[in-house]
Amino acid sequence: MNPGVQGEFKIVFTGPMGAGKTTAIAALSEVEPVRTEVENTDRMSHDKEFTTVGLDMGRITLPGGQVVRLYGTPGQARFRFMWDILGRGAAGAIILLDATQAGVLVQLDLFVDAFAAHVPRGAIVIGLGRTHQPGALASDAFAERLEARGFTLPVLSVDVRKRRDVMLLVETLACILEAQTTEGLPS
Amino acid sequence: MTPASRNIGRLSREFARRELATLVGTTGVRSAVLFSADGFEIASQATDSAAAARLAAIGSSLSALGSAIAAEAGLRDFERTMIESSDGTVLIMRVHGTRAMSLAAVADHGAVLGTLLWATQRCCEALGRIAGE
Amino acid sequence: MDMNDVNAHEREAIQMQTLGIHDIGLPVDASRALHSMLQVLNGRLRTPWQTCHLDRADVLIAHAASDPAVLASWSRGGKPLVLVIDERAPRPTSPFVLRQPIRVMQLMTMLESVAEQLASRPSAVQPRRARNPDSTWMPLESLRQLMARHGDAGPLVATTSDGCGVWIDRGTAYAAVSTLQRLRLGELRVGAFATGPQPVPASAVAFSTFDLAWFVALKGPTELAPWLERGTAYRLRRWPDFGRLGGTSALIELAALASAHAWTPARLAEASCQPIEDVHRFLNAASMAGLVVNAPVTAQPRAAAAATSMWSRFVGDLRRHLGRVA
Ligand SMILES: Nc1nc2c(ncn2[C@@H]2O[C@H](COP(=O)(O)OP(=O)(O)OP(=O)(O)O)[C@@H](O)[C@H]2O)c(=O)[nH]1
Numbered sequence A: 001m002n003p004g005v006q007g008e009f010k011i012v013f014t015g016p017m018g019a020g021k022t023t024a025i026a027a028l029s030e031v032e033p034v035r036t037e038v039e040n041t042d043r044m045s046h047d048k049e050f051t052t053v054g055l056d057m058g059r060i061t062l063p064g065g066q067v068v069r070l071y072g073t074p075g076q077a078r079f080r081f082m083w084d085i086l087g088r089g090a091a092g093a094i095i096l097l098d099a100t101q102a103g104v105l106v107q108l109d110l111f112v113d114a115f116a117a118h119v120p121r122g123a124i125v126i127g128l129g130r131t132h133q134p135g136a137l138a139s140d141a142f143a144e145r146l147e148a149r150g151f152t153l154p155v156l157s158v159d160v161r162k163r164r165d166v167m168l169l170v171e172t173l174a175c176i177l178e179a180q181t182t183e184g185l186p187s
Numbered sequence B: 001m002t003p004a005s006r007n008i009g010r011l012s013r014e015f016a017r018r019e020l021a022t023l024v025g026t027t028g029v030r031s032a033v034l035f036s037a038d039g040f041e042i043a044s045q046a047t048d049s050a051a052a053a054r055l056a057a058i059g060s061s062l063s064a065l066g067s068a069i070a071a072e073a074g075l076r077d078f079e080r081t082m083i084e085s086s087d088g089t090v091l092i093m094r095v096h097g098t099r100a101m102s103l104a105a106v107a108d109h110g111a112v113l114g115t116l117l118w119a120t121q122r123c124c125e126a127l128g129r130i131a132g133e
Numbered sequence C: 001m002d003m004n005d006v007n008a009h010e011r012e013a014i015q016m017q018t019l020g021i022h023d024i025g026l027p028v029d030a031s032r033a034l035h036s037m038l039q040v041l042n043g044r045l046r047t048p049w050q051t052c053h054l055d056r057a058d059v060l061i062a063h064a065a066s067d068p069a070v071l072a073s074w075s076r077g078g079k080p081l082v083l084v085i086d087e088r089a090p091r092p093t094s095p096f097v098l099r100q101p102i103r104v105m106q107l108m109t110m111l112e113s114v115a116e117q118l119a120s121r122p123s124a125v126q127p128r129r130a131r132n133p134d135s136t137w138m139p140l141e142s143l144r145q146l147m148a149r150h151g152d153a154g155p156l157v158a159t160t161s162d163g164c165g166v167w168i169d170r171g172t173a174y175a176a177v178s179t180l181q182r183l184r185l186g187e188l189r190v191g192a193f194a195t196g197p198q199p200v201p202a203s204a205v206a207f208s209t210f211d212l213a214w215f216v217a218l219k220g221p222t223e224l225a226p227w228l229e230r231g232t233a234y235r236l237r238r239w240p241d242f243g244r245l246g247g248t249s250a251l252i253e254l255a256a257l258a259s260a261h262a263w264t265p266a267r268l269a270e271a272s273c274q275p276i277e278d279v280h281r282f283l284n285a286a287s288m289a290g291l292v293v294n295a296p297v298t299a300q301p302r303a304a305a306a307a308t309s310m311w312s313r314f315v316g317d318l319r320r321h322l323g324r325v326a
C-alpha cells in the first residue's frame, strides 16, 4: 500500500446497517458515487427503504494528482465476504455507528475486529452518529470500551450528512497514517 | 422465517420449492436458491442450508453489481450473469415480479450450457408468475 | 528486568511497597471478579496490590451508588477513589472510573495510573507547584479540585473572558449555548470557580466537566501544567472527541502522534513541528480531561521523518482539497 507509487489508494467506510456509509460517501465524493442499493425487506433490523448489498464507490482527486477511492461496504453480517473483499489493501477504515442503536458497543467490537485485520495497525477512525438524539450512548463509552480492549482509536461525534464532518473523519485518518510513518522510522 | 419470506406466501413458497426442484432435476444442476434483492434466501433446493444462505447474500451482491455495471455502461437493467469455473458454472438470473428477486443455479461440468440457460430461464418465468400474483 | 543487575533488584525492592485496596458497594460477583483479577495481575504490575481493611487501604474502589457518607469521609482523607459505574451510566467527573463489567486491561491501566499518582504525590507535584505561586494556574487548579471531589460540590460559577458565566453543579457543567459554542471554537478563556450568588440559569445547557476542563486548559497557560513533567513521556489512552470538542488540524496531528507513541513534551513539539507552547496546552488539556498516561521513555522516534513522509504530503493535499487549512 503505497500512494507514492500507484498514486491511488482507498479508504473503506464500514459499519452496521443504516449508520450512514452511503450518505458519507455521497457527501464527500467529487463524482456521483456508484451505489448498489436495493429495497430493504428487513424492516425489523432497520426501518429504512433501501440498503446497500454490494458496495458504494466514490472518489476524490487531490491537487497533487493522487486519487483517493472511497469504498462503502454493506452493513449486515451476511455480507461479511464484501467486508473482506473491500477491506483488503485499504489504507484505513472509517467505522460509522449509530449511537442510539441497541447493542452498538458490540457492533463496535465486531467492526474493529473485522477491519483491524486488513488495515495497518491503528488506521481506524470511528464516526459516531445521532449523538444528540434521546437514548444516544456518549462517545466516551466507546472510547473506554476501546481502551479496555487495548485500542487507542479516535471516536468522533459526527453527522455524516454534513460534508465538513465527513472531512473531519478522513483528515483524522490521514493524520494517523502520517503519525505512523513518523513512528515507523528508527531513531 | 427470514424477513424476505414475507414477500411470498406460504403456498407459493411450496410452489417455488417445487419449481426449484424441477430445475435441480436438470442434468448437472446441483442446487438452486431463490433470494430477495437484499440477500435473504426465499426458497432453496440445496443439501447445505448454511451454504444456501451464503449463496443468497453473495448472489444479491453480484446482482446489484450487475445492475451498477449495466448502468455505468448506459445499458438497461441487469438480467443475468454467469460465473464459469474449470469444473462448473453459477448462473444468476433476475426474476421479474412485484418484488425484486434473483435466482442462483449451481451446475457441475455435466451440465450443458444451453440447457442450463433454458431451464433456469423457464424456472424464473414460472417464479415471476407466482410472485406477481 | 536484567536478573544479573543487583542494583536494579534493590531499586525494585524499594519500589515494591505493597499498596492496599478495599472495595465497597460492588455486586457480589463483581467484587469476586475484582479480587481474582487482582490475583492474576499481581506480578505483572509495577506495584503489588493487596486487598485490606478500609482503614489501611491506600485506594478505595467503590460503586458510584455507595453510601455517600463513606465516600465523603474517604475523599476528605485525600486518597484516590476509584468509582465503579454501570455499563450505560454517564461518566462521573472523578479522575478514576471503571465501567462494568470490569475488564482486566481496564483494571490494569487504572491501577498503574493510581500507583503513579500515589508515588508522585509528595515529591514530584508539591515542589513544582510551589514554584508557581502566581495565579495563572488558579482556573485550572480550581477545576481540578472540583473534579476530584466527584460531584458533591454545589453550584459554583466562573466568568469567561467575554463576561459570561460557566457553572458547575454536582459534577455537571452548564453554560449558555452561545458560550459553549465560543468555548468550542477556542475563543474564550475561563476564570477560577467560586461559589456565586446566581443559580444556574434555566436556559443554560449541560455538558461534561471533562469537556470544560479541555476548553479551559487549551486557552490556559502556555507552560506545562505543574502536575506534568518535562522529562516524562506521555501517551494518549483515549482520543479527545474532536467532533464534539471541535478540533483544529494542529490538534488532530498532536493527538495522532500521541496515540501512536509516548513523547516527552519537547520531542512531541519537534515531531509535530508545532510550538512548544501549543504542545503544553494540548498535554495540559488532555491530562485535565483524563486522556493521558505516562509511559516509560523508550527510544524516541526521529522527528524529522514526519516532514518527508508521503503521508504528510497527502495530508497537506487532502486539507487543501477539503478546504481545511491548518
Ligand atoms: N437525524 C440524523 N440522521 C442521520 C445522521 N446520520 C445519518 N443519518 C441518516 O441516516 C440514514 C443513513 O442511511 P445510509 O447512508 O443509507 O446508511 P448506510 O450505512 O449506507 O446503510 P446500509 O447500506 O443499509 O448498511 C440517512 O437517511 C441519513 O440521512 C444523524 O447524525 N442524524
Ligand SMILES: [Mg+2]
Pocket (backbone or CB within 6 Å): A021, A022, A023, A051, A052, A056, A072
Ligand atoms: Mg448503504
